[in-house]
Amino acid sequence: xxxxxxxxAVCGHTHPHVHANKKAxxxxxxxxxxxxxxxxxxVENDEDCAEVLxxxxxxxxxxxxxxxxxxxxxxxxxxxxxxxxxxEAAILDLCDAIDKFMK
Numbered sequence: 001x002x003x004x005x006x007x008x009a010v011c012g013h014t015h016p017h018v019h020a021n022k023k024a025x026x027x028x029x030x031x032x033x034x035x036x037x038x039x040x041x042x043v044e045n046d047e048d049c050a051e052v053l054x055x056x057x058x059x060x061x062x063x064x065x066x067x068x069x070x071x072x073x074x075x076x077x078x079x080x081x082x083x084x085x086x087x088e089a090a091i092l093d094l095c096d097a098i099d100k101f102m103k
Contacts, residue, residue, distance in 0.1 A: 021073050025066055032062035067101055 019025070039055045074094065082090035 019073060020077070021069055025069055028062060028066040028069065032059055032066065035059045035062060071098070071101075 035055060036059050039052060039059060042052050042055060079090060079094060081087075
């Protein structure tokens with residue numbers, strides 16, 4: 001399989017995106033949003049900075065864990081199908097997404 005590094009940013013893959021964990025991911029995101037709203041209220045109420053930092057860490061962890069669930073599902077389904085179909089663009093898109101997620 002040849003993967004071209006300098007390619008257009010346009011997504012060219014055509015495999016279907018089926019998300020079996022959509023409900024679980026939506027629930028995780030809702031909890032992360034709730035934590036973030038709590039952080040906002042804490043700042044507005046001049047609460048202790050250390051407690052704000054603890055809550056921010058919880059938000060970050062929730063988002064990163066949600067990303068892991070999405071990545072695992074994407075690898076197990078979308079990327080497996082893309083490889084079977086010879087869809088090199090999907091693999092490049094995944095590499096780009098991982099780079100952005102990991103920054």
